[in-house]
Amino acid sequence: MIPPSFDYEAPTSVKEAVAILGKNPEAKILAGGQSLIALMKLRLASPEVLVDINKIEGLGYIKEDDGWLKIGAMTRESDLDASDLVRKKYPLLADTPRVIADPLVRNLSTLGGNLAHADPANDHPATMLAYGAELVASGPKGERTIPVEDFFTGPFETSLAQDELLTEIRIPAPDGKSGGAYVKMERKVGDFATAAVAAQVKLGNNGVVEQVGIGLTNVGLTPIKATAAEESLRGKEADQAAISEAAQLASEAAEPEEDPRGSVDYKRALVKTLTHRAIKAAVGRAQGGKS
Amino acid sequence: MSNHHISVTVNGAVQEADVDARLLLVHFIREDLNLTGTHIGCDTTHCGACTVLIDGKAIKSCTYFAVQADGAEVSTVEGLAQNGDLHPIQEGFREMHGLQCGFCTPGMMISSVALLEQNPNPTEDEIRWGISGNLCRCTGYVNIVKAVQYASEKMQE
Ligand SMILES: Cc1cc2nc3c(=O)[nH]c(=O)nc-3n(C[C@H](O)[C@H](O)[C@H](O)COP(=O)(O)OP(=O)(O)OC[C@H]3O[C@@H](n4cnc5c(N)ncnc54)[C@H](O)[C@@H]3O)c2cc1C
């Protein structure tokens, strides 16, 4: 399948990319291309102009700075997977690329693309909801930050303007006894989630859950922040009963639809089980001193 | 529709061409360069039959535009053998019966070469993980894993 014709531009700066996008309402950004090129082959997307941002220097990095983990939007899944810093201090983020697609796709697909694509089946959105991440968008008027809770506005829709680039993702650097985990059920390697759950916790010295974030993948039109589940766990010791209650509330927050991956009831039950496992793993990692 | 002059080093030889922006890398390799060892299986980024190396990284060339490869080094299965001597991975596939119909084999070998470059002595699990983007409908993978193990040993000799 050959995609429809388009004009190809490969700007070398964010400013230039923004200018091209501003001039062409039918322009689209090409990052890893692992979602967009498939859509173009199927004629589900027919951009008049493709703005390849792979030639812009300096959009791929992973660094700690000012209390945040800052990740450039063009950071590939394979770079996240290979990062010692991520593996040591951000286990929830380390879990996520390992269950996305396959090694070939991960060599190209980007963190920015995974978020900007806003497919409810994408895995990073739930992870970023659990972390309480901030996203940096660059447009004609400069930069603005968007809390991740405000980013996903619908299936394949975000609060980015047409002439804005997602340039950076910021995760609050964990302190104290923090830990997280991403638990995904997939039918086979490379498949999108039947359901998946991201959990991030911080424990106080007395073992009580001080902070908690829970995100759900592919059980609604957008990724879901399971706020009732978070509230029920906050301030409590993460024992069996407290985790079970949070898992129950998370499954009630899910809005799955029946599809070849399963029925509504099955997916709800799955969210409950996966939430239980994710919180347990997150707490275990927090206790292990591994943030 | 834009047309672009590209210069791509393919298996060590510089190739210059004028390409439509929408030309996929796999079609450039197969139809413009006549290197038909790189296969098209699914055309939907699932099977890995079209795997090539771009600057040493294994990617699916059905999901990459030729124009994006401007200035890059591309390696295909045709570049594996040197002066008539098979690459250890090719020898491994032959010795260990790593193929039946052979359709997946070029992609499997390219992914394996990338894996062995990163991890010269992978465990069986790491091999299975490394080739998890490449589908084989014939072998059941057991002999493919053995072929990669053969190459790993041979390359460390
Ligand atoms: C076989 C296969 C299996 C997969 N499995 C999974 C999976 O299990 N889980 C998962 O999460 N994903 C999966 N994916 C999707 C893959 O990870 C995508 O690559 C990813 O969602 C999009 O990233 P990309 O860099 O390829 O973006 P592209 O395809 O280049 O772009 C996607 C969209 O985002 C926009 N965009 C990209 N970057 C930016 C930016 N910086 N600013 C603004 N807009 C931008 C583009 O304009 C486009 O609309 C799979 C893909 C394949 C082919």
Ligand code: FES
């Ligand atoms: S033909 Fe490219 S992945 Fe199948």
Ligand code: FES
């Ligand atoms: S040998 Fe036939 S598909 Fe692998």
